[in-house]
Amino acid sequence: MSTGIGKATGELADSLVRGIREYTDKIQFEVPHREIVIMEVCGTHTVALRKHGIHSLLPPHISLVSGPGCPVCVTPSSYIGNAIDLLRKNDSVLIATFGDMAKVPDERGRTLAGEAGSGRVAVIYSPADLFGLCERSGREVVFLGIGFETTVPTIASMLKAARGAGIRNLSVYCCFKLVPPALKALLRDPACAVDALLLPGHVSAILGLGPYEFIRDLYRIPAVVAGFEGLDLLTAIYMLLRQLAGGTGFIENAYTRVVKEQGNLKAVAIMEEVFAPAESLWRGLGTIPLSGLSLKPEFSDFNAEARFGLPQLTHREPAGCGCFLVIQGRLKPLDCPLFGTRCTPDRPVGPCMVSSEGACAAWFYYGASAV
């Protein structure tokens, strides 16, 4: 970053922080001691907020809480157990996964990383890596399909290419999740005490702003799409406070350089060509209609559940683990009795401490202040 850009960023950040404080004062003047709860829906935001120390710049009455936007954190524990059981039962299978998932314990404390000695667990960076893996290994490659709307189009595109290339030893164990249905479930819950939403940046790059209109129409709370740099986050929080102080609640976009109003239509079309919405089980939120994705009949030959007869998903929380509350913004990581003692990134109990974008890991690595 050049000196000019750094100086401009610093000056703007100062102005935004001053504005946030003044808007907060205005809100406090009208309702003394009111706590303002802002939920960052996206796990990547959770990490970015902590990493940039944004929480330390905000007035004490503003509380940042995490949402259900970390794919690993909302995946039911039996999903990992089913993958491990499949690996142990079927010598021809190779499990391919994004890195975070390999470290999450299943209901019996087992992890995919612990199965690495089999030589049949592969951590991949990109769905495109699966082509070479299928060719080199000669095994039945089962890809653990988790992620939100950001990731799903990349997997849909990969599957179209795999079909074109005639790859037959590949299947996907689908546990994808959709953000808007989860937000609907969260906001519908009377226990939800969120005043404003920091909406995900890269999910919105795919979806655009349209799918969030229900937030304005039904709940009238401020919601702003944010980028991931410190200045992005301060800008978005400033916009949320400006709305709260003005008594308004609608959708704004603070990440216009990436997020277009209509989203990425081509990516959505590819996603819809391969996948259809389906009921899905979430850790913490339970079963939500049309909040997941299943392969369309034309792509059903890539369905790992059908190919290997995988059991239906269930979920059971590890004893004492507060992850299910953390991802609903009802418990701060620091308030979990296991945080930093029985549960650490080296010996995680729940997924929020495992994932690189889990709230507990972010608090552990970047400072666990109570804000």
Added chain:
Amino acid sequence: MCLAVPMRIQKILSADKALVGSKGLTVEADVSLLSNPALGDYVIIHAGYAIETLTGEDAEERIRMAAEVIGDEFAGGNPSDGDNSRHRSRRGTPD
């Protein structure tokens, strides 16, 4: 898992592939999710795929956005009382 980074297209390799680079790093990326990827475009890379084209250089656009949002308050004056009608990224009506 929604982590994505801005990079610039350095070479179009095929209809679906391009070389993208940032800060001395060059990697191959899949551009099949973009409508019209072109040499010199800034794109957002997620898991080896370009998921969207940026409207300009990342840091400059970030500053432009913040300056636009804070508008009159940029010089350090009092914030307005919730009036953001000038802001172009707004969607829908406030009520």
